[in-house]
Amino acid sequence: MKLKAAVLGATGMVGQKFIQLLSDHEWFEITSLIASEKRVGKFYGEEVNWVVSANVPEKVKDLEMQPMDPKVIDADIVFSALPSDIAKKVEPEFAKAGFVIASNASAYRMDEDVPLVIPEVNPDHLGLVEVQKRNRNWDGFIVTNPNCTTIVLVLSLKPLMDLGLRKVIVSTMQALSGAGFPGVPSLGIMDNILPFIKGEEEKVETEPLKLLGKFDGERIRFADLKVSASCHRVPVIDGHLESVWAEFNRDVSVEEVVDAFESFKPLDLPTSPEKLIIVRNEPDRPQPRLDRDEGGGMSITVGRIRKDDSAIKYLVLGHNTVRGAAGASILNAELMIKEKLI
Template structure:
């Protein structure tokens, strides 16, 4: 694959740090420019409060954090954005207008009609929206979004069930890690010894984004999937890894064994194309009674943190439903990893690079 250079917005944050770690030895994407807000002007090694137990990559530690401006990404083939939503809303269109292909984590434009909201294994065909996006906006570059961290694992599990068994109703309860709120996140006095049964705007995002991702892209827009969803989001005292329990109802009979088979066999375009960040098994199904668990399973799979781990697949109510528990790493599969995989897919499709 052709070598690509990338800029990174929001490089010092919880998700930004994952990009820095994951791109350190990437075979064809090289991080050329790290950008920040208040940390601009400092060396990355001193600006980033490194959260991972692995060492901060040496090359990145010695880079100077630049201010957030298209000028500072000059020469880059793409720009990853891990900006908070308000900053993203203002900043990302300036980069797209200046000719950069932006892949963003932020929620600001996920639901815009012409912005593809991508999980490469689930809806790679939605990248076709980019042709209409360029025409409508006049941008030389583009914006592609990746989903909310709770949505990614959820829709990866819903996709094979939707295709195989006509999924129609889903009830989800999430137990979301503290790092999902960024750094410094939820105050320790609120989250220690506690569960907070509310995350602002999260349930709406999970419903809307899931329907868009599982919908059909045609004629420059997406017809959302016709799914009934009931969602409850909770913040729990776990550092990384969102756990979700799922009750899924179908229009016909389904058994736990058949659902397990569909989940285990699920593969997508990244696996077919052997993209470097694609896990061999996007979904891993465990059979023990007490898995998945965040501490034990968040780094599962051939690319650590990129597989969704499912367990407790069992009967629901009657013959037309099942229940299961799923786990996905929120800053890797739910964050930087999915965006990097999207860049790899776009590169394979010839959508990136000069």
């Protein structure tokens, strides 16, 4: 029997992506769509400004939208696509009421007792769940996934840690969908690149240290790694492309890096791709339009792997609203089921 799933922030772009990915999921069935007060009681298909595909999934068109009140929600898990400021208030209310929250919001990512998880990278960090429940006296709990840019980057960094990775410099070319809908005004981005995304560089520089750190049974010991980021918005709809400079504490060859990428295996979960990291050898790949949908949007693609003195340079691409957002939360939920936390 499928688990009952609710979506917080169901009408936004990430909320819509959750619904699209969950509509035919083998483990979950959408039973509750939770939206702002002005939409409560209205039918989802009539109210939502659907932008992520051609049509609203038939299974949810006639669902009546419900309030952000845990007392009226019937669900085994709640997926949160809320803006951070709203998530800060609403997610704890659901956790106190006993709900499991798989959150895409940034509100609690860096809290000491909240797991920040990429299942292939740090599944053991789910050990923080018991710490969180004890600290906060909650019956439920919150598990977060990282920023979309961070996820793409860290999936490529994890296999390099055993090679002695010590410093990363990354310059990002981030898709418009990362800003939500309607996002950046057309006259601001057409024939243009925006060299600043508020708050983005701070997330990319700090979240990897938690993700790549060690869980000691009570807290996360951050990784001994320096990350420096420069983040930019470019006129691409989906797909974050990142140019990475990786320095190591020993001489590392291109062949070692390629082998590390290709040896990094996916998990056996419904949303896992068949291949986690796809290595392209062409001089002009990866490209967002050609490579963002690999693995149903859950794979990342690396290319232009080359050596520069003591560093290795490469490009990495990932789908920011699938692997970088809704798909990441869903994969976290699948891992929680596997670990018997749900």
